[in-house]
Amino acid sequence: xxxxxxxxxxxxxxxxxxxxxxxxxxxxxxxxxxxxxxxxxxxxxxxxxxxxxxxxxxxxxxxxxxxxxxxxxxxxxxxxxxxxxxxxxxxxxxxxxxxxxxxxxxxxxxxxxxxxxxxxxxxxxxxxxxxxxxxxxxxxxxxxxxxxxxxxxxxxxxxxxxxxxxxxxxxxxxxxxxxxxxxxxxxxxxxxxxxxxxxxxxxxxxxxxxxxxxxxxxxxxxxxxxxxxxxxxxxxxxxxxxxxxxxxxxxxxxxxxxxxxxxxxxxxxxxxxxxxxxxxxxxxxxxxxxxxxxxxxxxxxxxxxxxxxxxxxxxxxxxxxxxxxxxxxxxxxxxxxxxxxxxxxxxxxxxxxxxxxxxxxxxxxxxxxxxxxxxxxxxxxxxxxxxxxxxxxxxxx
Amino acid sequence: xxxxxxxxxxxxxxxxxxxxxxxxxxxxxxxxxxxxxxxxxxxxxxxxxxxxxxxxxxxxxxxxxxxxxxxxxxxxxxxxxxxxxxxxxxxxxxxxxxxxxxxxxxxxxxxxxxxxxxxxxxxxxxxxxxxxxxxxxxxxxxxxxxxxxxxxxxxxxxxxxxxxxxxxxxxxxxxxxxxxxxxxxxxxxxxxxxxxxxxxxxxxxxxxxxxxxxxxxxxxxxxxxxxxxxxxxxxxxxxxxxxxxxxxxxxxxxxxxxxxxxxxxxxxxxxxxxxxxxxxxxxxxxxxxxxxxxxxxxxxxxxxxxxxxxxxxxxxxxxxxxxxxxxxxxxxxxxxxxxxxxxxxxxxxxxxxxxxxxxxxx
Numbered sequence: 001x002x003x004x005x006x007x008x009x010x011x012x013x014x015x016x017x018x019x020x021x022x023x024x025x026x027x028x029x030x031x032x033x034x035x036x037x038x039x040x041x042x043x044x045x046x047x048x049x050x051x052x053x054x055x056x057x058x059x060x061x062x063x064x065x066x067x068x069x070x071x072x073x074x075x076x077x078x079x080x081x082x083x084x085x086x087x088x089x090x091x092x093x094x095x096x097x098x099x100x101x102x103x104x105x106x107x108x109x110x111x112x113x114x115x116x117x118x119x120x121x122x123x124x125x126x127x128x129x130x131x132x133x134x135x136x137x138x139x140x141x142x143x144x145x146x147x148x149x150x151x152x153x154x155x156x157x158x159x160x161x162x163x164x165x166x167x168x169x170x171x172x173x174x175x176x177x178x179x180x181x182x183x184x185x186x187x188x189x190x191x192x193x194x195x196x197x198x199x200x201x202x203x204x205x206x207x208x209x210x211x212x213x214x215x216x217x218x219x220x221x222x223x224x225x226x227x228x229x230x231x232x233x234x235x236x237x238x239x240x241x242x243x244x245x246x247x248x249x250x251x252x253x254x255x256x257x258x259x260x261x262x263x264x265x266x267x268x269x270x271x272x273x274x275x276x277x278x279x280x281x282x283x284x285x286x287x288x289x290x291x292x293x294x295x296x297x298x299x300x301x302x303x304x305x306x307x308x309x310x311x312x313x314x315x316x317x318x319x320x321x322x323x324x325x326x327x328x329x330x331x332x333x334x335x336x337x338x339x340x341x342x343x344x345x346x347x348x349x350x351x352x353x354x355x356x357x358x359x360x361x362x363x364x365x366x367x368x369x370x371x372x373x374x375x376x377x378x379x380x381x382x383x384x385x386x387x388x389x390x391x392x393x394x395x396x397x
Numbered sequence: 398x399x400x401x402x403x404x405x406x407x408x409x410x411x412x413x414x415x416x417x418x419x420x421x422x423x424x425x426x427x428x429x430x431x432x433x434x435x436x437x438x439x440x441x442x443x444x445x446x447x448x449x450x451x452x453x454x455x456x457x458x459x460x461x462x463x464x465x466x467x468x469x470x471x472x473x474x475x476x477x478x479x480x481x482x483x484x485x486x487x488x489x490x491x492x493x494x495x496x497x498x499x500x501x502x503x504x505x506x507x508x509x510x511x512x513x514x515x516x517x518x519x520x521x522x523x524x525x526x527x528x529x530x531x532x533x534x535x536x537x538x539x540x541x542x543x544x545x546x547x548x549x550x551x552x553x554x555x556x557x558x559x560x561x562x563x564x565x566x567x568x569x570x571x572x573x574x575x576x577x578x579x580x581x582x583x584x585x586x587x588x589x590x591x592x593x594x595x596x597x598x599x600x601x602x603x604x605x606x607x608x609x610x611x612x613x614x615x616x617x618x619x620x621x622x623x624x625x626x627x628x629x630x631x632x633x634x635x636x637x638x639x640x641x642x643x644x645x646x647x648x649x650x651x652x653x654x655x656x657x658x659x660x661x662x663x664x665x666x667x668x669x670x671x672x673x674x675x676x677x678x679x680x681x682x683x684x685x686x687x688x689x690x691x692x693x694x695x696x697x698x699x700x701x702x703x704x705x706x707x708x709x710x711x712x713x714x715x716x717x718x719x720x721x722x723x724x725x726x727x728x729x730x731x732x733x734x735x736x737x738x739x740x741x742x743x744x745x746x747x748x749x750x751x752x753x754x755x756x757x758x759x
Binding site for chain 2: 005070071099106385
């Protein structure tokens with residue numbers, strides 16, 4: 001790829017994530033993250049050419065198009081500002097929109113920023129029920145929990161995965177999150193703790209499910225020229241891909257379907273395109289870290305397999321043996337604790353991207369994995385329908 | 398910018414498209430754009446959607462609408478500012494070198510969207526929502542501020558409304574509404590002084606789709622012809638909080654147009670033959686014209702939003718009109734010899750955001 005098409009991350013910032021930030025409004029949270037990212041990049045607001053705001057449904061906060069409220073707070077007044085929204089995949093789509101801003105040559109520096117306050121609403125699942133069809137689907141308690149549970153059951157049926165294997169994913173995530181100063185949930189728990197937590201929807205117990213998080217994240221992205229002047233170790237964005245699937249889950253499985261719902265084949269397609277751009281031929285060998293969009297414990301195995309880190313149906317057994325553990329020599333899965341521990345939906349994909357980029361920049365603190373050359377960040381939105389893959393690398397294409 | 402418009406379609410406008418669901422409108426429009434471009438969906442490698450959940454009445458509305466917009470198993474993204482912002486994002490995606498040919502799709506079924514309620518809920522809950530700000534009131538505040546700043550009079554706004562309706566009547570792609578009579582003008586109620594109902598462009602239902610491609614793809618495409626080149630683009634957002642300067646300064650409007658001209662290779666206003674404005678009221682039209690400062694270009698020859706106004710995607714409708722002008726296909730409202738045309742879009746309350754795209758004939 002030509003030098004003028006190179007795109008790099010030169011700064012990231014995150015607030016602490018928790019259920020409520022009673023002392024700060026949405027706009028104050030996003031400003032906090034934006035300032036951190038600017039400080040790390042060494043740039044001032046004046047140096048930022050354009051702003052992209054990552055924001056999923058604004059119903060959670062009760063302010064329509066809340067991004068517009070934030071414009072001057074994220075230093076976007078009288079600048080090009082746009083909001084990207086693909087549901088849970090918004091953060092992944094936002095970083096890819098930033099890539100387009102820079103790689104097209106339109107802008108030199110872009111601030112990507114977002115925040116969410118999921119717990120502002122008394123029941124997030126009540127809001128998420130509104131993503132479904134008013135006439136056919138909303139009445140039968142379809143939510144993101146029940147939707148994902150259906151996919152998980154199908155995965156279990158196809159590959160023999162067990163609830164205990166999913167519980168081990170939660171144990172690993174909470175342990176990893178102990179190294180993450182921004183994580184919402186963290187701590188040493190056991191498989192028994194997960195198995196004994198209250199049943200929500202088979203196969204889910206409470207601990208299999210992410211928290212409702214509030215907080216903000218930001219990232220400064222630039223072209224090669226600015227990256228060279230501002231950062232000794234930027235994270236280059238070497239692959240960007242998104243795949244959109246049908247909203248109808250039933251159309252994605254069965255004899256007449258060209259794909260398989262429980263396999264996350266959309267992510268497989270996105271990953272393939274991403275690796276092609278970056279020249280990665282053996283992901284299991286070449287990628288050291290993957291920050292996954294995994295609000296449910298069952299989201300990890302099909303993603304790990306779709307990203308090419310192991311064969312179909314193998315991720316669970318490797319997980320049992322510790323193969324995805326932090327710094328264990330294979331691909332470290334979500335060293336930050338991932339979405340299972342922190343889920344501010346509208347910005348979760350951006351948090352994944354920031355946590356992956358910092359691994360390449362070697363600024364991940366206690367989460368740092370050794371010798372990271374490539375780190376993958378994923379995001380998923382809609383009815384497990386919008387899949388984004390973004391690859392961060394130590395060297396540009 | 399090495400990005401070209403290959404085809405486009407605009408759903409026939411109506412006050413209420415009653416016989417179709419929104420996804421049917423989107424599907425029909427997308428399919429018509431592909432047919433106009435002579436391109437199969439299988440050739441498309443990405444889709445850029447521009448839509449608003451709030452105006453669609455459904456959280457993550459693209460879940461349902463991405464497929465009718467052609468995005469099944471394609472690289473798809475969505476921006477929520479305006480239809481014309483979607484075109485800017487789509488054009489940058491092509492120019493990035495990652496993609497070759499894609500769709501930009503936007504829609505708004507205003508007949509099913511309580512636009513004023515959506516706007517009122519845009520107000521943050523601490524200071525502005527309790528005083529009842531909505532679209533009508535902010536447009537009224539805008540009208541008052543630009544009257545003060547640019548010496549616009551209510552009589553001039555009356556005349557502009559009549560002129561816009563008359564121009565729209567000549568536009569074969571418009572609603573074909575007759576210009577209001579003097580009696581109707583006088584009888585029109587005030588919405589928010591000095592703004593009266595007759596000054597406002599009526600909302601319509603609509604959808605727009607465009608097929609865009611890189612020059613590289615075009616050169617390898619076996620003789621397919623582009624309608625226009627996307628020469629330059631710009632968009633700006635002003636602060637959220639209202640005040641005299643925010644309302645009447647039009648910094649975002651000027652900035653977006655300046656950016657579009659600059660990225661168009663250092664164009665000047667004199668290089669433009671047509672400007673298609675997204676003016677939601679006659680006061681907006683007059684204020685924008687004043688800000689343009691006597692450019693020689695023909696301004697909204699097809700009546701702009703008074704011809705059709707699917708609010709969220711009116712700017713993208715303007716883009717199709719601009720492409721028609723530079724490809725000598727504007728019929729009834731063609732500006733003779735038009736070579737470059739600028740499409741403008743606005744969004745947010747009291748037009749917090751402005752977008753501009755320059756098209757060049759090929």
